[in-house]
Amino acid sequence: xxxxxxxxxxxxxxxxxxxxxxxxxxxxxxxxxxxxxxxxxxxxxxxxxxxxxxxxxxxxxxxxxxxxxxxxxxxxxxxxxxxxxxxxxxxxxxxxxxxxxxxxxxxxxxxxxxxxxxxxxxxxxxxxxxxxxxxxxxxxxxxxxxxxxxxxxxxxxxxxxxxxxxxxxxxxxxxxxxxxxxxxxxxxxxxxxxxxxxxxxxxxxxxxxxxxxxxxxxxxxxxxxxxxxxxxxxxxxxxxxxxxxxxxxxxxxxxxxxxx
Amino acid sequence: xxxxxxxxxxxxxxxxxxxxxxxxxxxxxxxxxxxxxxxxxxxxxxxxxxxxxxxxxxxxxxxxxxxxxxxxxxxxxxxxxxxxxxxxxxxxxxxxxxxxxxxxxxxxxxxxxxxxxxxxxxxxxxxxxxxxxxxxxxxxxxxxxxxxxxxxxxxxxxxxxxxxxxxxxxxxxxxxxxxxxxxxxxxxxxxxxxxxxxxxxxxxxxxxxxxxxxxxxxxxxxxxxxxxxxxxxxxxxxxxxxxxxxxxxxxxxxxxxxxxxxxxxxxxxx
Numbered sequence: 001x002x003x004x005x006x007x008x009x010x011x012x013x014x015x016x017x018x019x020x021x022x023x024x025x026x027x028x029x030x031x032x033x034x035x036x037x038x039x040x041x042x043x044x045x046x047x048x049x050x051x052x053x054x055x056x057x058x059x060x061x062x063x064x065x066x067x068x069x070x071x072x073x074x075x076x077x078x079x080x081x082x083x084x085x086x087x088x089x090x091x092x093x094x095x096x097x098x099x100x101x102x103x104x105x106x107x108x109x110x111x112x113x114x115x116x117x118x119x120x121x122x123x124x125x126x127x128x129x130x131x132x133x134x135x136x137x138x139x140x141x142x143x144x145x146x147x148x149x150x151x152x153x154x155x156x157x158x159x160x161x162x163x164x165x166x167x168x169x170x171x172x173x174x175x176x177x178x179x180x181x182x183x184x185x186x187x188x189x190x191x192x193x194x195x196x197x198x199x200x201x202x203x204x205x206x207x208x209x210x211x212x213x214x215x216x217x218x219x220x221x222x223x224x225x226x227x228x229x230x231x232x233x234x235x236x237x238x239x240x241x242x243x244x245x246x247x248x249x250x251x252x253x254x255x256x257x258x259x260x
Numbered sequence: 261x262x263x264x265x266x267x268x269x270x271x272x273x274x275x276x277x278x279x280x281x282x283x284x285x286x287x288x289x290x291x292x293x294x295x296x297x298x299x300x301x302x303x304x305x306x307x308x309x310x311x312x313x314x315x316x317x318x319x320x321x322x323x324x325x326x327x328x329x330x331x332x333x334x335x336x337x338x339x340x341x342x343x344x345x346x347x348x349x350x351x352x353x354x355x356x357x358x359x360x361x362x363x364x365x366x367x368x369x370x371x372x373x374x375x376x377x378x379x380x381x382x383x384x385x386x387x388x389x390x391x392x393x394x395x396x397x398x399x400x401x402x403x404x405x406x407x408x409x410x411x412x413x414x415x416x417x418x419x420x421x422x423x424x425x426x427x428x429x430x431x432x433x434x435x436x437x438x439x440x441x442x443x444x445x446x447x448x449x450x451x452x453x454x455x456x457x458x459x460x461x462x463x464x465x466x467x468x469x470x471x472x473x474x475x476x477x478x479x480x481x482x483x484x485x486x487x488x489x490x491x492x493x494x495x496x497x498x499x500x501x502x503x504x505x506x507x508x509x510x511x512x513x514x515x516x517x518x519x520x521x522x523x524x525x526x527x528x529x530x
Contacts, residue, residue, distance in 0.1 A: 005524070028528060038431040086527075090361030093524045113359045118288050119281060130277035131360055133270050 006094030008087070010101045017102060018183050018213040019065040019088065024097035026058040026083055026237075057083045059237035060097070067103070067182075070214045072224040072245060074252050075234035081217045084234070085109055085185055088215065103182030103213070106132070110187065112172030117161035121152070124160050125175060132179045142178055150174035170197065177204055184208065188218040202226075221249040271363055278353075278370035279377075286374060297378045298385060301337050305330045312450045322452055323485045327390045331483060332449035334382045335476045339415055340440050341375035346419025347426050347436060354530040364523040365516075368419055376412065390484060400482040407475040407482070410508055414471050417511030420519035427522070427529050447473045453489040468494055471504035 006024065029052040043049075057080045065071050075081050086092045088099065089107035114131045115124050125146060129139040147153045150170045152163075160168065186205075205227050208214050218224060224231050224245045231248035233240045241251055287293045309329055312318045319325040349371035350357065350364065357364060383404075391397070426432040448456070448467060457464035467473050474491040481488045495501050 038429045041429060091357075091359065091527045107360065110359045114356055116281060116285065118285055123281065123284070127277050127281055130274045131356070131362070135269065135273055 006097040006099070008090060008094055008099045008101070010105070012104075013102055015102060016067050017064050017100075018067045018069070019102070019215070020098075020100045021061055021063050021088075022098045024058050024061040024084070024087065024094055024099065025056075026080075026087060026092065026095045027054045027056040029053075030055050057237055058087075061234075061237070061239055063232060063239060063242065065213060065215060067213050068210065070209050070216070070227055070229045072228035072231040072248070073215060073217045073234060074219070074221070074224060074231060074248065075240075076255060079234045080237040081234055082109075082187065085187055085215070085217050089185055101183065105183040105185065106179045106181030107185045108176060108179070108187065109185060111169055111176055115160060115168065115172065118159060120159055121147075121156045121163070121171065125171070128172065128175050132175065134178075146171075146174045146178065149177075166194065166197070173197070173200070181212075183213040183215070186214060186216045188216070188220065221252060224249045224252075271366055274362060275366050275370055275373075278366060279373040282370055282374045283377060297381055301330075301334050301378075301382050302385070304337065305333045308333060308450055318450065318455070319452055321454070323487060324390065324393045324395055327386065327393050327395065328480055328484050328488070329450070330389060331386055331480050332447075332476055334379065334386060335411060335479060336444065336447065336449050336472075337382075338375055338379035339411060339472055341378065342372045342412065342415035343418050343422070343440070344433075344436065345371040345375055346415065347423045347433060349419070350423050350427050350526055351430070351530060357527050357530055364526055365420070365519060368423055368519070369416070372412070372416060372419060375415075379408070386483070395484055400486075403482045404479050407478040410471065410505070411475045413512050414475075414508045417508070417513070417515035420515030421511070424515075424519045424522040427526055443472070446470060447476065449476065453477065453494070457489065457494070464489070465495055465500070469500065469503045469507075471508045474504035 031052050059080075061084065073081050073084065083092065085107075086109065087094050088101070089105070089109060091107075091109075112124075112128060114127050116127070119127070125143065126136070126139055134142075147156060150167075150173070152167055152171055155163065155167070163171070202223075205214075205216070205223065209227055214227075216223070216228065228245040230243065231245040232242040233248050233252055235255070241248060287296055290296060292299065309326060313325055313329065319329065322328055346368045349368045352371075353367045356362075356367070422432050422436055446467065447470060453464050453467060453473075456467060468477065468489070468491040477488055477490045478492075481490045491501055491504055495503075
């Protein structure tokens with residue numbers, strides 16, 4: 001039997017805290033020597049091998065995000081940022097600790113979730129919209145705007161596999177920015193594409209500031225300085241420091257000096 | 261997981277979209293498209309009919325045997341399609357689970373709904389065949405949906421249970437493929453139960469305690485001919501009659517509970 005898991009609660013109150021994270025832990029079981037398949041599982045059981053190693057990713061995080069705040073989360077690759085975002089989004093379960101989310105949370109972790117190359121642009125828009133939680137009526141209403149914003153109107157009934165990757169990203173982004181919630185979780189995967197698309201992304205980020213609670217995971221210290229009210233630096237699954245974005249950005253850059 | 265959450269609007273829309281895309285993708289790129297939903301079971305029926313009814317001369321004593329046979333094969337296809345699609349659903353939609361949070365059961369249900377749609381289309385064909393074959397419509401036709409729901413509940417329960425294990429051990433898919441082959445002969449689809457009963461009444465009773473057999477025989481009884489043997493008219497004892505129902509309920513409850521417990525870790529294990 002597994003031990004008791006952590007909790008993730010979604011509430012809707014008038015308090016001023018949007019996200020509260022207490023003592024959050026998460027580790028992954030990484031299979032060793034091909035623990036996939038029944039045969040190996042039985043072998044491992046017989047030989048008393050666990051069949052996996054535990055990789056501790058988050059090691060007791062505590063933080064709070066106030067309503068209306070734009071918070072940047074920074075850290076090197078593998079520091080646990082994305083795992084944290086996925087736990088906040090409800091994709092992964094917290095292993096230990098408590099998360100309280102106050103308000104409607106819109107995860108923006110990856111563009112074009114559910115996109116299928118064999119379906120037409122139109123079908124993909126509706127599929128993706130359903131995953132983002134839009135009703136059919138809402139989708140009908142914004143359908144034309146989505147295509148106009150993506151500048152792809154003439155390709156609506158083409159199969160997605162005939163789109164270039166840039167076109168796909170544009171379409172996905174155009175749907176995603178219509179998602180309305182109290183809290184937005186943004187991963188930096190959004191920051192792909194050409195210069196013009198970057199510009200659009202940045203404009204979108206800027207428009208959010210002061211309007212909504214935003215959690216942005218990024219490697220771009222420029223974005224941290226430009227958009228964030230506060231930043232959190234994560235290192236080895238722990239919070240190394242948090243506070244003023246400029247201070248955190250400097251600290252992050254110093255991490256690199258130490259290692260290079 | 262309370263009932264209102266299961267049926268909330270957001271989940272319903274998602275279920276609808278996933279089912280739509282599943283159905284579209286199934287017949288994507290084939291010239292005959294959706295017609296295959298009809299053609300496949302009909303071809304399967306044609307083969308079985310030629311081999312068993314014509315060459316081996318089974319079922320001569322059953323009125324409307326061709327329709328009787330078609331009903332059996334259609335319901336069997338429904339069961340196998342439902343379970344095998346449902347079992348693989350989580351793995352197939354792995355990319356979705358890894359990226360976005362939503363109730364995982366939707367993926368399994370949407371995969372099985374494609375099988376439901378196929379079965380309903382085929383049911384229309386069965387009714388047409390039955391009428392051509394001279395079966396008189398009767399009020400008992402209205403009882404058929406009960407058996408369909410029962411068969412679906414069983415498939416869903418198995419899909420939940422096996423699908424949840426399939427995430428970690430993909431062997432489940434292969435094991436189930438073989439089991440289904442064996443199960444095919446344990447269910448009176450190509451042979452009438454009466455044939456077994458003539459040799460061993462006990463064997464026939466065991467066969468009829470299988471909920472798949474019970475449901476199929478009930479459908480045949482209500483739809484085609486009251487001369488077919490059912491669990492109700494052959495098992496006799498009431499407590500024996502409820503065994504198939506109990507099996508279905510147990511499968512559904514254990515399946516749902518197992519799935520709910522394991523689904524928390526699908527995103528990281530898939």
